[in-house]
Amino acid sequence: MVSYENNPRARLVAALESLIATYSTRHQAFSAWESHCLAAAIAAMRFGEYERALQCLSDIQSPPAGAPTFPLPRALTLDEVQQVIVLIAGNAPRTG
Numbered sequence: 001m002v003s004y005e006n007n008p009r010a011r012l013v014a015a016l017e018s019l020i021a022t023y024s025t026r027h028q029a030f031s032a033w034e035s036h037c038l039a040a041a042i043a044a045m046r047f048g049e050y051e052r053a054l055q056c057l058s059d060i061q062s063p064p065a066g067a068p069t070f071p072l073p074r075a076l077t078l079d080e081v082q083q084v085i086v087l088i089a090g091n092a093p094r095t096g
Contacts, residue, residue: 008050009088015057016085020078029075034060038076045088 005011023030030038041056 008054012045012050012053012057013085013089015054016081019057019060020081020085024078033063035074035076038081042080042084045084050088 029035037056037060041053044050044053044056
């Protein structure tokens with residue numbers, strides 16, 4: 001049996017569930033930085049790049065120094081993040 005620490009997909013699901021639990025009490029849209037990181041994480045998840053997605057989620061709380069400015073992304077909703085959890089928790093990675 002693969003341990004939790006060695007299973008990036010399981011760690012990613014746990015990280016997303018934690019994010020939803022934390023942010024569901026805020027009652028406001030994600031910031032531009034949070035939306036940017038979530039969009040990057042979702043893109044990585046869809047291609048099975050779970051370690052990269054975990055790093056993107058980590059960047060939400062600890063942005064890298066000198067983070068570049070970028071255009072405002074479309075605001076993500078908690079429902080969209082929950083849909084991604086269902087996608088990665090119940091399906092194999094998409095390969096194109």
